[in-house]
Amino acid sequence: MQGHSYQYFELVGTSKTSVEDAVQNVLAKAASSLPNMRWFQLVETRGAIKDNKVSEWQVTVKVGCRIEE
Amino acid sequence: MQGHSYQYFELVGTSKTSVEDAVQNVLAKAASSLPNMRWFQLVETRGAIKDNKVSEWQVTVKVGCRIEE
Amino acid sequence: MQGHSYQYFELVGTSKTSVEDAVQNVLAKAASSLPNMRWFQLVETRGAIKDNKVSEWQVTVKVGCRIEE
Amino acid sequence: MQGHSYQYFELVGTSKTSVEDAVQNVLAKAASSLPNMRWFQLVETRGAIKDNKVSEWQVTVKVGCRIEE
Amino acid sequence: MQGHSYQYFELVGTSKTSVEDAVQNVLAKAASSLPNMRWFQLVETRGAIKDNKVSEWQVTVKVGCRIEE
Amino acid sequence: MQGHSYQYFELVGTSKTSVEDAVQNVLAKAASSLPNMRWFQLVETRGAIKDNKVSEWQVTVKVGCRIEE
Amino acid sequence: MQGHSYQYFELVGTSKTSVEDAVQNVLAKAASSLPNMRWFQLVETRGAIKDNKVSEWQVTVKVGCRIEE
Amino acid sequence: MQGHSYQYFELVGTSKTSVEDAVQNVLAKAASSLPNMRWFQLVETRGAIKDNKVSEWQVTVKVGCRIEE
Amino acid sequence: MQGHSYQYFELVGTSKTSVEDAVQNVLAKAASSLPNMRWFQLVETRGAIKDNKVSEWQVTVKVGCRIEE
Amino acid sequence: MQGHSYQYFELVGTSKTSVEDAVQNVLAKAASSLPNMRWFQLVETRGAIKDNKVSEWQVTVKVGCRIEE
Amino acid sequence: MQGHSYQYFELVGTSKTSVEDAVQNVLAKAASSLPNMRWFQLVETRGAIKDNKVSEWQVTVKVGCRIEE
Amino acid sequence: MQGHSYQYFELVGTSKTSVEDAVQNVLAKAASSLPNMRWFQLVETRGAIKDNKVSEWQVTVKVGCRIEE
Numbered sequence: 146m147q148g149h150s151y152q153y154f155e156l157v158g159t160s161k162t163s164v165e166d167a168v169q170n171v172l173a174k175a176a177s178s179l180p181n182m183r184w185f186q187l188v189e190t191r192g193a194i195k196d197n198k199v200s201e202w203q204v205t206v207k208v209g210c211r212i213e214e
Numbered sequence: 215m216q217g218h219s220y221q222y223f224e225l226v227g228t229s230k231t232s233v234e235d236a237v238q239n240v241l242a243k244a245a246s247s248l249p250n251m252r253w254f255q256l257v258e259t260r261g262a263i264k265d266n267k268v269s270e271w272q273v274t275v276k277v278g279c280r281i282e283e
Numbered sequence: 284m285q286g287h288s289y290q291y292f293e294l295v296g297t298s299k300t301s302v303e304d305a306v307q308n309v310l311a312k313a314a315s316s317l318p319n320m321r322w323f324q325l326v327e328t329r330g331a332i333k334d335n336k337v338s339e340w341q342v343t344v345k346v347g348c349r350i351e352e
Numbered sequence: 353m354q355g356h357s358y359q360y361f362e363l364v365g366t367s368k369t370s371v372e373d374a375v376q377n378v379l380a381k382a383a384s385s386l387p388n389m390r391w392f393q394l395v396e397t398r399g400a401i402k403d404n405k406v407s408e409w410q411v412t413v414k415v416g417c418r419i420e421e
Numbered sequence: 422m423q424g425h426s427y428q429y430f431e432l433v434g435t436s437k438t439s440v441e442d443a444v445q446n447v448l449a450k451a452a453s454s455l456p457n458m459r460w461f462q463l464v465e466t467r468g469a470i471k472d473n474k475v476s477e478w479q480v481t482v483k484v485g486c487r488i489e490e
Numbered sequence: 491m492q493g494h495s496y497q498y499f500e501l502v503g504t505s506k507t508s509v510e511d512a513v514q515n516v517l518a519k520a521a522s523s524l525p526n527m528r529w530f531q532l533v534e535t536r537g538a539i540k541d542n543k544v545s546e547w548q549v550t551v552k553v554g555c556r557i558e559e
Numbered sequence: 560m561q562g563h564s565y566q567y568f569e570l571v572g573t574s575k576t577s578v579e580d581a582v583q584n585v586l587a588k589a590a591s592s593l594p595n596m597r598w599f600q601l602v603e604t605r606g607a608i609k610d611n612k613v614s615e616w617q618v619t620v621k622v623g624c625r626i627e628e
Numbered sequence: 629m630q631g632h633s634y635q636y637f638e639l640v641g642t643s644k645t646s647v648e649d650a651v652q653n654v655l656a657k658a659a660s661s662l663p664n665m666r667w668f669q670l671v672e673t674r675g676a677i678k679d680n681k682v683s684e685w686q687v688t689v690k691v692g693c694r695i696e697e
Numbered sequence: 698m699q700g701h702s703y704q705y706f707e708l709v710g711t712s713k714t715s716v717e718d719a720v721q722n723v724l725a726k727a728a729s730s731l732p733n734m735r736w737f738q739l740v741e742t743r744g745a746i747k748d749n750k751v752s753e754w755q756v757t758v759k760v761g762c763r764i765e766e
Numbered sequence: 767m768q769g770h771s772y773q774y775f776e777l778v779g780t781s782k783t784s785v786e787d788a789v790q791n792v793l794a795k796a797a798s799s800l801p802n803m804r805w806f807q808l809v810e811t812r813g814a815i816k817d818n819k820v821s822e823w824q825v826t827v828k829v830g831c832r833i834e835e
Numbered sequence: 836m837q838g839h840s841y842q843y844f845e846l847v848g849t850s851k852t853s854v855e856d857a858v859q860n861v862l863a864k865a866a867s868s869l870p871n872m873r874w875f876q877l878v879e880t881r882g883a884i885k886d887n888k889v890s891e892w893q894v895t896v897k898v899g900c901r902i903e904e
Numbered sequence: 905m906q907g908h909s910y911q912y913f914e915l916v917g918t919s920k921t922s923v924e925d926a927v928q929n930v931l932a933k934a935a936s937s938l939p940n941m942r943w944f945q946l947v948e949t950r951g952a953i954k955d956n957k958v959s960e961w962q963v964t965v966k967v968g969c970r971i972e973e
Contacts, residue, residue, distance in 0.1 A: 148228030150243040159286030163441050165370050174288040174350055176404035187397035190463035197452035212243055217297030219312040232510050234646050245680035256673035259532035266521035301717050303577050314611035325604035328739035335728035355780030357795040366493030372439050381495040381557055383473035394466035424573030426588040435838030450840040450902055504769030508648050519771040535670035542659035562849030564864040579715050590749035601742035626864055631918030633933040642700030657702040657764055695933055711907030726909040784855050786922050797956035808949035811877035818866035853924050880946035887935035
């Protein structure tokens with residue numbers, strides 16, 4: 146008998162307010178196409194700058210999803 | 215004329231017995247959705263511990279699949 | 284209101300002539316299945332050797348695609 | 353005469369709310385066994401996902417502690 | 422005709438409250454000497470510890486600035 | 491209320507037969523001093539060579555242990 | 560007596576045609592402000608995609624410049 | 629008086645059965661040309677896939693050999 | 698029966714014109730001493746600068762060669 | 767029968783004079799708490815600057831210690 | 836109120852005698868243009884070889900400088 | 905006409921006294937088999953510990969040698 150298997154998906158989310166909000170945003174948007182999301186890893190944090198302020202936080206996350214059987 | 219093209223998929227497989235078995239398990243489970251698997255790279259080896267023993271081997275592999283034309 | 288979200292896809296392209304041509308080839312072939320490609324990162328450059336010459340350039344690229352809403 | 357010496361300890365902290373809170377939590381819990389904590393480095397940020405939301409933020413930190421003389 | 426060019430500057434910002442605030446602080450302070458800041462990458466997150474709490478968040482960012490023509 | 495916290499310990503195990511056996515060996519030996527081992531990551535695989543054969547497999551693992559409260 | 564000293568500058572150049580052209584472009588544009596450029600290292604190759612083709616090659620280079628005495 | 633010196637050689641071995649067997653195979657084949665092999669480091673594990681199974685395990689190892697005096 | 702074995706050689710090639718040409722040059726020059734070259738990986742791209750232009754492209758490649766039996 | 771096992775400890779040593787002296791200093795100070803030190807790896811070299819001179823060399827080392835049985 | 840901010844500068848220093856001397860040399864030469872140097876990180880150690888001896892030690896350091904307010 | 909080509913060799917040198925001495929030792933010993941050594945890169949610094957002191961410094965260097973024509 147085999148154990149469970151998972152697939153990683155690498156996503157980029159954005160937010161005007163924070164790193165945490167950018168992660169939540171991309172999970173919300175990916176929910177319809179990736180129904181079995183179990184964990185994520187934060188791969189990179191970047192952002193856009195406008196008028197010497199961060200105008201957009203951009204996070205790259207790898208999301209682990211269980212493969213349905 | 216163009217040469218062949220490939221896509222990588224990053225998967226996590228598990229096994230109670232060995233690294234090799236965890237790789238074989240995840241390939242078996244991915245076979246239905248990834249029909250053209252050609253090669254893999256072992257990205258990470260982890261595991262769960264129970265009663266001071268490895269209770270599950272967990273491997274992350276990147277699988278190269280040929281893009282059909 | 285959320286900002287845009289993106290997904291990365293990791294692809295391998297090939298060419299007999301150059302790195303740039305291998306990138307263009309894999310984008311052309313992926314166009315039908317990945318309709319919203321916006322940017323790429325060159326992850327790795329390899330190649331096959333025949334008769335002491337490069338017979339095929341092989342590039343691995345990560346392509347960022349906008350998730351449709 | 354020798355200068356000061358330090359030892360690193362690698363810890364994982366968790367929080368339901370944010371990266372910063374997860375770091376503060378693990379420092380609070382480690383305080384009794386690691387009394388001379390001076391600085392930390394954030395090594396990794398991960399998290400658990402439940403119902404398409406981050407249910408737990410998980411941070412790995414390396415904490416530098418002064419070795420008492 | 423050439424496209425645009427950019428220069429990276431690597432900066433360290435600090436804050437008593439959060440990662441995001443530390444990034445905003447260093448952008449504010451660099452604004453006078455780096456007038457064309459467009460984007461940043463978060464390279465490292467560290468901090469000082471006092472009384473078993475984070476007393477200062479320290480972020481290293483690489484800031485991309487457009488080279489004026 | 492805080493979530494759980496964990497500490498990593500980095501260990502080297504050895505075996506005459508296999509990678510898996512070297513991991514099991516070091517967990518068995520660490521069990522008395524690290525009572526709450528939950529998971530591990532395989533960091534490095536090396537070995538000694540004698541008479542053109544692997545005479546000892548050497549694995550470096552990072553073991554995650556729950557901090558008791 | 561001391562030997563020579565150098566400073567690195569990290570730049571991003573762009574081109575519509577090739578990696579090599581993007582490097583040459585950024586060196587040409589940096590020439591006025593960095594008069595003693597001696598060598599470079601290609602740090603990253605990226606690009607923008609439009610209509611399923613690379614519309615702009617973007618290279619990040621670190622340029623070594625001799626410090627005048 | 630100087631201590632011993634060593635040279636690294638980077639090799640790729642293959643096996644139909646396991647990682648360990650692939651390492652042993654490449655050491656056996658390198659024995660005639662590299663007579664003083666003392667230790668190795670496993671650098672990469674890859675493999676070929678046929679009919680959704682690993683058909684060949686491929687390991688890259690760096691072998692440390694003593695330089696004869 | 699064992700599978701094939703390979704040895705990596707790390708080489709630096711140069712060219713006045715392009716990355717691709719620098720790779721071809723070093724393969725041509727290595728052909729007499731490395732007769733069984735099968736594939737390469739591009740490890741690093743650097744170059745010399747003269748009069749604010751790239752005067753020489755320098756590529757580091759790892760070449761995989763089959764070990765004869 | 768099992769082979770030997772080892773534990774890594776990551777330490778920071780300092781010296782006013784040299785990298786080598788900083789390593790020796792931290793080993794001397796760790797001797798009382800880490801009695802079975804066998805080897806080390808130099809992980810990072812940093813330092814403090816005062817009046818445009820290095821006022822303190824700071825080395826991070828990972829020390830391998832044999833686990834007593 | 837904001838905390839302090841810092842800028843990194845990446846420099847290459849050389850010496851005929853040692854790593855430590857090469858670091859001191861480049862700090863001395865950079866002192867006039869970088870007046871607020873506080874710490875450094877040793878990024879790379881290289882060197883030139885002549886007559887089978889190191890003829891020049893070359894160190895790359897990242898120097899942290901306080902941004903004046 | 906082609907430019908020069910080079911080959912890297914990865915060596916380990918040892919010394920009882922210092923990092924610099926270990927590099928010089930391995931170059932001296934490699935001189936007979938590697939006649940065209942031009943530069944090196946320090947890849948790793950390790951060492952053996954005896955009686956809580958460094959008993960042997962071990963350096964891994966990659967040496968660049970010109971390929972004769």
